Amino acid sequence: MAERIPVLAANWKMHKTIQEMEAFFKVFLPLVEDVHHREVMIAPSFICLKDARRIVAGTVVRIAAQNMHSEEEGAFTGEISALMLRSIDIDQVILGHSERRHIFGEDDEFIAKKVKAAVQHGLSAILCIGETLEEREAGLTGKILSSQLDLGLNQLEATEYDNISIAYEPVWAIGTGQTASLDQIQEAHGLVRKFIEERVGEAVAQHIRILYGGSVKPGNVRQIMALEDVDGALVGGASLDPESFASIVKYEEN
Ligand code: PGA
Numbered sequence: 490m491a492e493r494i495p496v497l498a499a500n501w502k503m504h505k506t507i508q509e510m511e512a513f514f515k516v517f518l519p520l521v522e523d524v525h526h527r528e529v530m531i532a533p534s535f536i537c538l539k540d541a542r543r544i545v546a547g548t549v550v551r552i553a554a555q556n557m558h559s560e561e562e563g564a565f566t567g568e569i570s571a572l573m574l575r576s577i578d579i580d581q582v583i584l585g586h587s588e589r590r591h592i593f594g595e596d597d598e599f600i601a602k603k604v605k606a607a608v609q610h611g612l613s614a615i616l617c618i619g620e621t622l623e624e625r626e627a628g629l630t631g632k633i634l635s636s637q638l639d640l641g642l643n644q645l646e647a648t649e650y651d652n653i654s655i656a657y658e659p660v661w662a663i664g665t666g667q668t669a670s671l672d673q674i675q676e677a678h679g680l681v682r683k684f685i686e687e688r689v690g691e692a693v694a695q696h697i698r699i700l701y702g703g704s705v706k707p708g709n710v711r712q713i714m715a716l717e718d719v720d721g722a723l724v725g726g727a728s729l730d731p732e733s734f735a736s737i738v739k740y741e742e743n
Contacts, residue, residue, distance in 0.1 A: 493698050493713060496721035497738045498530040498615065499728030500555060500702075501582060510537045513731050514544045520735035524549050528721075529738050531728070532583055535569055537575045542710045553581035553615070556589055559602035571610035571621065582607050583723075585617045585641060587660045597640035604653070605644040615700065615723065618640050618681075622661035631680055638684050647689040653699040655681050656723045662703025664725060671712060674701050678718035707736040711743045 505513065510533055521529060532553040533541050541552045558568040574582065583599040584607065599614070607614040618629045618637040633655070645653070657677045662669050669677075678699045686694035701713055702723030713719055728734040736743060 493696070493720040494526065494528055496530060496698055496700060497529040497710075497734075498528075498553065498656075498700060498721060499532060499734055500586070500725050501531065501729065502555070502588070502725060503527065503532045504532060505533060506535065507537055507540055510541060511544065511741050512572065513729075514541075515549075516713055517731035517735055518548055518550070520731065521549055521738050524738055527738070530581060530680065531592070532581075538574070538579055542578055551581055552632070553583060554579050555583050557582050557584070557603060557607065557612075559606045562643060563605075566666055569726065571606050571612055574612065575610055581615075582610050583615045583617065583656075585637075587619055587658055587663055590743070591621075591660065592701045597637060600641050601644050604641055604647075608645065608649045608652045611652075613654070615654045617656040617658050617702070617723070619658040619663075623676055625659065634677060634680055637713050638681065638688075642688070647693065650693045650697060651688055654700060654721070655685075655700050656700040656702050657681060659722060660699035660721060664704070668704040668709055668713075671700075671716060674713060675716045675718060678716065681690050682718050705737065707733055707740075707743055708718070710737045710740040714740050 529550045530553050532555045554574050557567055558570050559569050561572045584603045585587045589595045604614050604616055614679055615649050620633055626632050659669050661720040681699050685697055698720035699718055700721035701719050705722045705724045706727040
């Protein structure tokens, strides 16, 4: 089986000013100094990206954007493009987060264009997918995940999958404190890997990283990371505190 380096990613959403970000890193960076063999990623707000890059230079931490537009430029008030991210050396982006889908109305077609634009501009993208509670209760989880993958990835060539990770984030588990069960997580991740295998072959499927997100915290991350098809975690609330996120990064010590 291909070796997949674990990735622990923080999604700060609309939290932390520049000053709060600086205070976070002051405590966080020494705590993860001795961390090896994993990727640590933090996605602060757009305005923090440039300073965050400077602060983490030379450390294990990489900085990601939480979103971007699919076009390079244009009349899109309030938006940020891949070109702009690259101009400040950002090469990671989260796309299709459920808050983008459900609060800001982003659909699969728009997300697919963003995924394509990201890889074309040399960014690695984490494509987020996940079912709502109603969809799960109606027995539609598999169908929804397949459809989000199908539409979200449909503009990619097989060679472009190297720059893609998938985050499975059940909408009902995000910010609710209600984590999906280990069985539910493994089942969904297995389905994602199978989908990738059917679409672009086993080698890519064994290589691609699949993250779980939804109420991950220091107390449950170790068990989640131990699941066969879980290669990382995307963490919201529990990533805002430096000690808490450092403990998630060092999950095998929990
Ligand atoms: P949460 O958020 O960890 O606060 O549930 C996860 C996410 O939205 O990525």
